[in-house]
Amino acid sequence: MNELERELRMTRVDPAAAIERLRERADRDGLLDVAYATVESPMGTLTVAATPTGLVALGLPNRDPEEVVADLAARVSPRVLEAPGRLDEVRRELDLYFEGRLRDFDLPLDWQLTGGFRRRVLRQTARIPYGRTLSYKQVAKRAGNERAMRAAGSALGSNPIPIVVPCHRVLRTGGALGGYGGGLEMKEALLRLEGALE
Amino acid sequence: MTELPPFQGLLDEHSRDVLGFLIAAVGPQDAEDCFQETFIAALRGYPKLEDDGNLRGWLLTIAHRKAIDHHRARGRRPLPVAEPPDRAAHDLEPRGGGVWTAVASLPPKQRTAVALRFACDMPHDEIAAALGGSEEAARRNLHEGLKKLREVLT
Numbered sequence: 001m002n003e004l005e006r007e008l009r010m011t012r013v014d015p016a017a018a019i020e021r022l023r024e025r026a027d028r029d030g031l032l033d034v035a036y037a038t039v040e041s042p043m044g045t046l047t048v049a050a051t052p053t054g055l056v057a058l059g060l061p062n063r064d065p066e067e068v069v070a071d072l073a074a075r076v077s078p079r080v081l082e083a084p085g086r087l088d089e090v091r092r093e094l095d096l097y098f099e100g101r102l103r104d105f106d107l108p109l110d111w112q113l114t115g116g117f118r119r120r121v122l123r124q125t126a127r128i129p130y131g132r133t134l135s136y137k138q139v140a141k142r143a144g145n146e147r148a149m150r151a152a153g154s155a156l157g158s159n160p161i162p163i164v165v166p167c168h169r170v171l172r173t174g175g176a177l178g179g180y181g182g183g184l185e186m187k188e189a190l191l192r193l194e195g196a197l198e
Numbered sequence: 199m200t201e202l203p204p205f206q207g208l209l210d211e212h213s214r215d216v217l218g219f220l221i222a223a224v225g226p227q228d229a230e231d232c233f234q235e236t237f238i239a240a241l242r243g244y245p246k247l248e249d250d251g252n253l254r255g256w257l258l259t260i261a262h263r264k265a266i267d268h269h270r271a272r273g274r275r276p277l278p279v280a281e282p283p284d285r286a287a288h289d290l291e292p293r294g295g296g297v298w299t300a301v302a303s304l305p306p307k308q309r310t311a312v313a314l315r316f317a318c319d320m321p322h323d324e325i326a327a328a329l330g331g332s333e334e335a336a337r338r339n340l341h342e343g344l345k346k347l348r349e350v351l352t
Binding site for chain 1 (some may be wrong): 201202203204205209213214217220226227229230233234237238241242244245251297312316317318319320322342344347348351
């Protein structure tokens with residue numbers, strides 16, 4: 001190596017470290033509106049995102065992480081950064097859940113992506129215990145309108161935080177699976193994991 | 199309201215380019231500080247940004263302004279504010295020895311290629327991504343840049 005190149009190499013700058021420090025500083029300065037990360041699960045890759053308030057979105061494996069993140073930029077804030085450290089607790093609880101070692105998630109949630117009747121339906125859904133199921137009609141009733149079964153179904157279909165808000169625990173009257181954003185196979189697998197299906 | 203892409207995308211696509219510019223503009227010792235200032239300022243202003251047609255240009259303009267602030271803070275001759283960052287920056291006076299002043303005087307692509315190759319040890323394909331061209335073009339810029347540096351420095 002010649003003298004010139006040696007001199008140019010004298011002081012090093014590490015781009016990855018620079019970006020990591022930027023992430024930390026953005027968080028400290030309150031500029032990280034949405035932090036996201038991906039979590040590997042036995043059912044595929046999940047995309048998780050949190051605001052300073054709490055977990056705001058969970059993308060199931062059939063959704064492209066990029067699409068989830070672009071959606072958050074449009075609906076929450078464009079100040080979106082990949083920041084796995086901010087989602088350590090979410091990852092930890094999801095890992096335990098898929099191992100069958102965690103029954104109740106204890107995570108702060110940010111409900112801003114849902115409102116009105118939809119939010120009431122989802123809040124009621126969040127209270128269904130592990131391994132138990134309710135019908136769409138029962139959930140509609142708990143949310144304050146027994147006859148709004150269709151609206152309840154659509155609220156569950158729009159659930160921004162599936163798994164943690166366990167919309168998979170809501171079935172048709174009589175026990176048919178109904179629908180699921182992540183595909184019926186996944187709904188069945190989650191219910192089986194929880195021992196709610198034979 | 200315009201729908202802005204996630205800020206992470208700006209980091210993925212343009213952070214190398216910005217860092218390369220700053221290494222050449224202020225020298226490798228101070229480049230990271232200016233890099234932080236640039237992206238924190240960008241994050242602050244991002245939600246209010248109305249035209250997302252040229253995000254790279256927007257970031258480089260901020261970086262250029264931060265380089266000027268940096269030179270001012272160090273009591274050096276301020277740079278002309280109007281100078282677009284994509285032009286050769288003859289007035290930049292980076293710290294880190296005469297060699298970096300010579301790098302700063304190179305044409306923009308050669309300057310960035312040399313900075314990223316030697317200060318960041320970046321492989322050619324990543325330099326190509328930063329310059330927005332082929333790997334072949336990145337090698338050529340690097341080669342030309344080094345050749346010119348040797349001429350200037352001897």
